[in-house]
Amino acid sequence: MIQFYYAYQPIIDFFLLSVGFGYSQQIALRAGVFSIATAGFAALGSYCVAILATKTGVPIFLTVILGTALAAAVGGLLALPLARLRGAFQAIATLAFVQIILSLLLYGEGFTGGALGIVGIPREVNTWILLIVVGLTMYVMWNIGRSGMGRVFNALRQEESVASSLGVNIGKYHIIAFIISGAVGGLFGGLQSLYTFQIEPHNYGFAFIVNVLTVVILGGRTTLLGPIMGALIMAILPEIARPLAEYRQAVNGVILILVITFLPNGVGDEIVFWFRRRKQARQQQHRASEKEARDAVS
Amino acid sequence: MPSLKLENVAKHFGGLKAVDKVSMEVPPGEITGLIGPNGAGKSTVVNMISGVLALTEGDITVDGVSVATDRADIVARKGVARTFQNIRLLPEATVLDNVMIGFHRREEAGVLAQMLGLPAARRDTKRFEEKAWDLLRRFRMEDFAEYEAGNLAYGHQRRVEMMRAIAAEPDIVLLDEPVAGMNDVESDELATIFRELADSGMGLLLIEHNVGFVTRLCKKVYVLDSGRMIASGDPEAVVRDPQVVAAYIGTSGH
Numbered sequence: 001m002i003q004f005y006y007a008y009q010p011i012i013d014f015f016l017l018s019v020g021f022g023y024s025q026q027i028a029l030r031a032g033v034f035s036i037a038t039a040g041f042a043a044l045g046s047y048c049v050a051i052l053a054t055k056t057g058v059p060i061f062l063t064v065i066l067g068t069a070l071a072a073a074v075g076g077l078l079a080l081p082l083a084r085l086r087g088a089f090q091a092i093a094t095l096a097f098v099q100i101i102l103s104l105l106l107y108g109e110g111f112t113g114g115a116l117g118i119v120g121i122p123r124e125v126n127t128w129i130l131l132i133v134v135g136l137t138m139y140v141m142w143n144i145g146r147s148g149m150g151r152v153f154n155a156l157r158q159e160e161s162v163a164s165s166l167g168v169n170i171g172k173y174h175i176i177a178f179i180i181s182g183a184v185g186g187l188f189g190g191l192q193s194l195y196t197f198q199i200e201p202h203n204y205g206f207a208f209i210v211n212v213l214t215v216v217i218l219g220g221r222t223t224l225l226g227p228i229m230g231a232l233i234m235a236i237l238p239e240i241a242r243p244l245a246e247y248r249q250a251v252n253g254v255i256l257i258l259v260i261t262f263l264p265n266g267v268g269d270e271i272v273f274w275f276r277r278r279k280q281a282r283q284q285q286h287r288a289s290e291k292e293a294r295d296a297v298s
Numbered sequence: 299m300p301s302l303k304l305e306n307v308a309k310h311f312g313g314l315k316a317v318d319k320v321s322m323e324v325p326p327g328e329i330t331g332l333i334g335p336n337g338a339g340k341s342t343v344v345n346m347i348s349g350v351l352a353l354t355e356g357d358i359t360v361d362g363v364s365v366a367t368d369r370a371d372i373v374a375r376k377g378v379a380r381t382f383q384n385i386r387l388l389p390e391a392t393v394l395d396n397v398m399i400g401f402h403r404r405e406e407a408g409v410l411a412q413m414l415g416l417p418a419a420r421r422d423t424k425r426f427e428e429k430a431w432d433l434l435r436r437f438r439m440e441d442f443a444e445y446e447a448g449n450l451a452y453g454h455q456r457r458v459e460m461m462r463a464i465a466a467e468p469d470i471v472l473l474d475e476p477v478a479g480m481n482d483v484e485s486d487e488l489a490t491i492f493r494e495l496a497d498s499g500m501g502l503l504l505i506e507h508n509v510g511f512v513t514r515l516c517k518k519v520y521v522l523d524s525g526r527m528i529a530s531g532d533p534e535a536v537v538r539d540p541q542v543v544a545a546y547i548g549t550s551g552h
Contacts, residue, residue, distance in 0.1 A: 033392045140413050147412035148405045155399045158388040165382075166462070167374035167403035176409060280444040284381060287441060 009127060013195065014132040015235035020188030021208075022215040022227025024139050024181045027144070031177035031219045032157035032262050034087055037078060041071040042099040042192070043204035047105060048188035048203040050118040060124045060194065067190035068183050076183020079175040092262075098209065105201040117200025118193075125194040133191060137184060142224055153177065154222075160240050165220025214252075218259050220269025229268035299326030299444055299499045300361030302347065302470045307356035309342050309525075316342045317525045318358070329492055329502045331512035331533065334522035335545055341383055341506045343522070344472050347371065347503075348380045349373035375403050379468035381459040383475050383505075389448030393439060394430055396447045396458050400465025401426040426465075433461045436491065453480045460488075471499045477511055489515055509546065510519065513537055521545070 005012070021038055028035035048067035052058045058066070082093050105112045112118065152173050155163040155209045164170055170205045211234065219230025233255075240250045263270045302324040310319040317339040324330045334340050345351040347358055349370035358366045365373050388396050404426070407418035414535055434440040437457045442450060447458055456476060473492075492515060496502055506512045506521040512519055513533035521529040521536060523545040528538050536542055 138549050139415070143413055143415035143419070146415070146423060147410045148402060148407065148422060149409060150394065151399045152402060154391055154395070155388055159386050159392060161350070161370075161388050162382075162388065162462075163399070163402075164370040165374055165380055166466070167349075167371050167401055181415075283444055 005127075011235050011239065013127055013130060015231050016127070016134050017188055017195070018211070018215050018231035018234055019227050020130075020132050020137060020191070021185065021212045022219065022231055023141055024185035024188065025212045025216045026140070026227055027153075027184065028177050028181040029216060030157060031153040032160065033082075033174055033177050033181075034090040035094045035178065035181060036084075036091055036213060037075070037097050037178070037210055038181060038185045039092075039204045039208045040098040041075060041182045042189030042208070043098075043101050043201070044071045044074055044103060044182075045186030045189030046193040046204070047112060047118070047189075048186070050121045050193040051111065053121055053124075053194065054118060058274070060122065064187065064190040064194070067185040071186020071189065072179050072183035075178040075180075075185075076175055078182075079171075079178035082178075083171045083174055085175055095209075102201050102205060105204075112201075113202065115202075117134050117196045117198060117203075121193050121197055121199065122222060123197055125191050130191060130195075133187065137187075138224060145224065149173075149176070153186065157222075212223060214256060214268070218256065218266055220266030220272070222265075223269045223272040223273050225268035226266055227268070229271070230266065233267065299501065300349040300377065300469050301325040301501060303359045303417070304343070304347070305359070307345055307346060307358060307359045308354045309339075309351060310354045316527050317346070319524075320522070320525075320527050321356075322520045322530070324501045324503045325468065326501045327499050328517045329496050329504055329515050330389055331516035331519035332505045332522065333505060333509055333519060334513050335507060337523040337524075338545075339402070340507075340522055341474060342525075344380060344474050344503075344505060347373070347472060348378060368465040374468075377469035378472065379463040379466065379470070380472040381463050381474055381476060383478075385452075385455045385459055387455055387458055388463075389446065391447060392443065393445050393450070393458055394427075394434070394449050397433055397461045397465055398423075398426050398431040399515070400462035401429065403466050409474045417429070423480060429465065430461075433465060433483075437461055444510070453484050455487075456480065460491075464495065464500070470503070471495070471503065472503045474505045475507070476504070477506070477508065485511060507535055 021042060024038040024041060045067035049063045050068050052066060053060060062153040072249025078097055082090055085093055106115055152163060152168050156170065156173060160170060205246065215227055215230035217232055218233050219228065237252060237255065238248060241248045244251055259267065265273065304320055304322045307317060307320045308315065316451065320343060332340055333341065342351065346353055347367050349365070353366050357364055360378060365376055388399065407416065407422050412419040428452060429439065434443055436528050437460070439457055440452065447455065450458065460473070460476060468496050477488055492502055504512055504516060516533050517531045518531065519536045520527060521542050528541045528545060529539045
């Protein structure tokens, strides 16, 4: 076990960070918000922590809290102009948000180190801390799924007009979804910067956006298991595909297309749905046999 | 219990007067009918009351307070619920979950309590689950609780819509063609439920083009044709009104 851990520790850590970013992306999609702003939130959290940790004496724990709060606040503000947009327009607007954040990081050299980024960030985060924070995030996501908020998010995703006919303030819940997405994105961005020693704007560019979207599309958009399965595939795939060397990207692409075609809900969601359907079938069978028994008696 | 009033309500789409100078009342504890041939403007009236469409003219009040410029969710929170003519369910969710969303405005737990899974949030969910099961039994849908709503038969989907609309115990319910596509046995079952709801004090507005069903159930009936109110009053008298007969020729065998 220990042997395994040391051999694969970087992959495990990468997996845990991907799960975290995955939840930031998932909570938006789950609420029917086509946001890809997670990269921007992660960059905000990451830079906030890196700047505070290298240039001030703020305790490390507090820098992460501040990074999370900053990304959450920006998420809430971002929701205001985006409340009227839907679908692809929302996606493009959030992409523009990420571009703005990245250019601020590139050109605010005095503060952010420009294209070279920030080096010498204390390495305070290890696998165990990541594991605990992922666990806490999952606990919150699980609670959301079982509460009124989860029901509202489901309704907004599937049929917005129904939600508003039942008294749901759509704008309010889009803001909540953006704030949660921002908080989770900023939190894991902060942890990432305390893990990698060095960050630069490039870390949160196009590759990041594609990765985090892939995690949720491969894994699933609605269940707790979704981002875990997505991140697991993303972490293991490069290892399996290593012998294919330069074809690795092509293999990634083919797998993505296969999953979208044959498991459109994502691997994690499909697993959960399968168990749910099996449970339903059993209950139906049980009721039918009960009814038969009753009829036989009478 | 408050009543719903429309005063000289109009909706114009450019030069088209979809609804023009319509006045009516939905009192508490009664079933009121709104009938008219296809394209008469019935659904436009429902959409204006529920805040989906803005009024061109006139006023709509609930308990004397204007709701004419309120957003749909605010109208709902003031106690006016509705169903949709073209059924709108959450197709991926189970029947039970579809009903559960109906309790939204009765939630007591705040957003943070829900995220942290505090007892207040669990109490909400538990309370709603019990009430949802009561509704399922009342509409004889308990065997379908775990089904995905999108897979149900048409008549059952309509029931899910109705359960969802009345879950939060609204004062006024707008039922947009609730028995369309149902057989006589099914619509009789629903008629019984509608009477019970009215007896409990709810005001029901029944939008239909099935004249027979409306005359059986309603105390008062309004007739729309081409956006104008052409008759109103006692159902037996209204259906004999020559104007109403003319409007319905060929569309009603009753």
